[in-house]
Amino acid sequence: MADDLKKGLEGVLVAESGLSSIDGDAGRLIYRGYSIEDLARGASYEEVLYLLWHGELPTADELEEFSAALSEERGVHDDVLDAMERLAAADERPMAALRTAVSMFSAYEPESDADPEDLEATMRKGRRITAKIPTALAAFERYRQGEEPVDPHPELGLAANFLYMLTGEEPGDVHAETFDQALILHADHGLNASTFTSMVIGSTMADIYSAVTGGVSALSGPLHGGANQDVMEVLFEIDESNLDPLDWVEQATDEGRRIPGFGHRVYNVKDPRAKILQERSKELAEEGDDKWYEITTTIEQYLSEEKGLAERGIAPNVDFYSGSVYYQLGIPIDMYTPIFAMSRAGGWVGHVLEYQEDNRLIRPLSRYTGPTDQEFVPVDER
Ligand SMILES: CC(=O)SCCNC(=O)CCNC(=O)[C@H](O)C(C)(C)COP(=O)(O)OP(=O)(O)OC[C@H]1O[C@@H](n2cnc3c(N)ncnc32)[C@H](O)[C@@H]1OP(=O)(O)O
Ligand SMILES: O=C([O-])CC(=O)C(=O)O
Numbered sequence: 001m002a003d004d005l006k007k008g009l010e011g012v013l014v015a016e017s018g019l020s021s022i023d024g025d026a027g028r029l030i031y032r033g034y035s036i037e038d039l040a041r042g043a044s045y046e047e048v049l050y051l052l053w054h055g056e057l058p059t060a061d062e063l064e065e066f067s068a069a070l071s072e073e074r075g076v077h078d079d080v081l082d083a084m085e086r087l088a089a090a091d092e093r094p095m096a097a098l099r100t101a102v103s104m105f106s107a108y109e110p111e112s113d114a115d116p117e118d119l120e121a122t123m124r125k126g127r128r129i130t131a132k133i134p135t136a137l138a139a140f141e142r143y144r145q146g147e148e149p150v151d152p153h154p155e156l157g158l159a160a161n162f163l164y165m166l167t168g169e170e171p172g173d174v175h176a177e178t179f180d181q182a183l184i185l186h187a188d189h190g191l192n193a194s195t196f197t198s199m200v201i202g203s204t205m206a207d208i209y210s211a212v213t214g215g216v217s218a219l220s221g222p223l224h225g226g227a228n229q230d231v232m233e234v235l236f237e238i239d240e241s242n243l244d245p246l247d248w249v250e251q252a253t254d255e256g257r258r259i260p261g262f263g264h265r266v267y268n269v270k271d272p273r274a275k276i277l278q279e280r281s282k283e284l285a286e287e288g289d290d291k292w293y294e295i296t297t298t299i300e301q302y303l304s305e306e307k308g309l310a311e312r313g314i315a316p317n318v319d320f321y322s323g324s325v326y327y328q329l330g331i332p333i334d335m336y337t338p339i340f341a342m343s344r345a346g347g348w349v350g351h352v353l354e355y356q357e358d359n360r361l362i363r364p365l366s367r368y369t370g371p372t373d374q375e376f377v378p379v380d381e382r
Pocket of ligand 1: 224227258260263265266319
């Protein structure tokens with residue numbers, strides 16, 4: 001067993017989870033048994049959070065109470081706002097600012113002395129983190145724009161409130177609903193790299209702030225959550241090249257470039273979340289500028305069919321269409337991955353809570369490939 005090296009832990013079963021399940025051949029995703037399509041169509045992000053954390057959908061009263069509790073926790077300490085202002089002035093990247101913000105929230109945690117095994121307290125801390133992330137992120141963006149932060153709006157849901165805090169204006173229903181759906185779609189996804197990172201940290205019984213900070217860090221990479229920003233940058237590059245999009249893609253793939261937003265460790269077909277986001281992108285394009293939607297679908301069709309990627313099981317993932325959706329919602333492109341984190345924080349917290357209920361330290365093995373029996377020579381004789 002120990003000799004059986006599985007690079008990237010590909011296909012290795014390391015945990016049991018009741019949160020979400022992916023059928024990579026059928027292109028199906030469920031959260032606690034509910035299809036992602038039904039949740040995206042009928043639920044709110046708050047409902048999905050409740051579902052992930054409590055195991056079942058809330059009643060109307062439970063949802064009201066849960067949403068109110070989240071809304072009450074939205075405020076962030078002035079020190080965090082100051083830090084966001086300084087980081088914006090230092091031209092920090094939003095994902096790095098978010099990493100700092102989450103880490104900093106812990107300094108103002110009212111239950112910081114709670115026993116790490118008190119999972120009810122961990123859930124309350126997770127709720128605080130999830131509620132505060134949008135506020136810190138929006139404040140960072142406001143400072144970058146030379147504006148003061150906007151206080152959270154107690155009457156708005158998490159998605160609409162984030163858009164409100166970004167602009168100071170209440171979003172229209174279509175924008176608020178589309179963004180809420182995007183948050184639902186990104187909330188959880190089995191043992192992806194950032195969730196696994198959070199779980200590894202949680203398995204040491206470190207606090208939930210550490211686990212979520214680790215999750216943000218892992219999500220930031222271009223092979224994972226960072227790809228949504230990269231997709232939009234590719235779309236800009238195509239647009240600015242003045243080339244036909246297909247000629248651009250042909251050239252890029254001939255040069256061996258990977259197209260971000262394509263390929264997945266688990267899906268061999270199109271990611272069901274990409275299908276839903278594609279529909280949203282299309283609807284938004286019909287209202288305004290259809291350029292980005294058109295380029296994206298053209299590339300998808302070309303890569304999938306003419307370049308034969310579909311046959312090889314390489315298909316659009318969730319990041320392929322989220323960029324053009326966020327662009328049409330007026331969100332700055334380097335906020336796309338932080339928005340992913342804003343939603344996925346719910347999944348990280350849910351998985352850590354679930355794992356810690358029956359915790360076992362995660363500690364795999366590596367095969368040593370270095371030298372053995374070296375003769376030590378003191379530094380002044382080397
Ligand atoms: C939210 C998310 O995290 S979703 C993923 C977001 N990331 C991206 O979109 C970045 C682009 N995609 C990728 O780099 C990869 O598909 C990953 C990292 C997501 C998954 O990769 P892995 O499971 O490790 O697959 P791996 O890198 O081994 O690729 C398998 C084959 O598919 C090809 N492939 C994978 N992704 C792409 C792509 N985007 N474009 C072209 N070819 C690709 C590889 O070249 C490789 O081909 P080969 O067998 O001929 O060498
Ligand atoms: O599952 C993965 O490996 C990546 C992914 O799509 C996600 O985290 O949403």
